Amino acid sequence: MNTAELTGAAAYVWDVAPRVYLPDRLWKALLYEGCNPIFVWQMLIQPATKEQIRRECSGTSGSMKNISKPGMLAIKVKKVPLSLQNEFAEFVKQVDKSKVVVQITHTVKRHDGYEQKYKTA
Numbered sequence: 001m002n003t004a005e006l007t008g009a010a011a012y013v014w015d016v017a018p019r020v021y022l023p024d025r026l027w028k029a030l031l032y033e034g035c036n037p038i039f040v041w042q043m044l045i046q047p048a049t050k051e052q053i054r055r056e057c058s059g060t061s062g063s064m065k066n067i068s069k070p071g072m073l074a075i076k077v078k079k080v081p082l083s084l085q086n087e088f089a090e091f092v093k094q095v096d097k098s099k100v101v102v103q104i105t106h107t108v109k110r111h112d113g114y115e116q117k118y119k120t121a
Contacts, residue, residue: 007065008053008072010044012037014096027069034082038089043077052076 022028031037043049056071080088 003063003065005054007057007067008044008050010041012041027072036082036085036089038092039080039085040077042088042092044075049075049077 029037029040031040044053052075053067053072056067056074057065058067058071059065
C-alpha cells in the first residue's frame with residue numbers, strides 16, 4: 001500500500017552495509033557535486049516539498065499512489081550555496097548525535113529505575 005503521504009518519503013542512511021538490496025519501490029539517489037546529501041534529504045522532508053510530491057502522485061485509488069522518477073526530478077527546491085548546505089548538514093549531524101545521547105541517557109535511567117525497584121522489592 002502506498003498512500004500519498006508515504007509516496008516520496010525520504011531518508012538519509014548513515015551507515016550502509018555492503019551489497020544492500022533495495023526493492024523496486026525504493027530509490028537510491030546519486031547526487032551531483034555541489035549537493036550535500038544531508039541537505040537534500042532535509043529539503044525533501046519539508047512540508048512544502050512534501051506537498052509538491054503529493055501533487056505529483058498518480059494512481060487509481062488512495063492506497064495506490066506512486067510518483068515517477070521524472071515527476072520526482074521535477075520537484076522544485078531552493079538552490080542554496082554549497083557552503084550553507086554543508087553548514088546546515090553539520091548542524092543536522094549534531095542534532096542527530098544529541099538524539100542518540102538522550103536515548104542512551106533515557107535507557108540508562110530506565111534501567112537504573114528497574115534495578116532500584118527490584119533491589120528494594
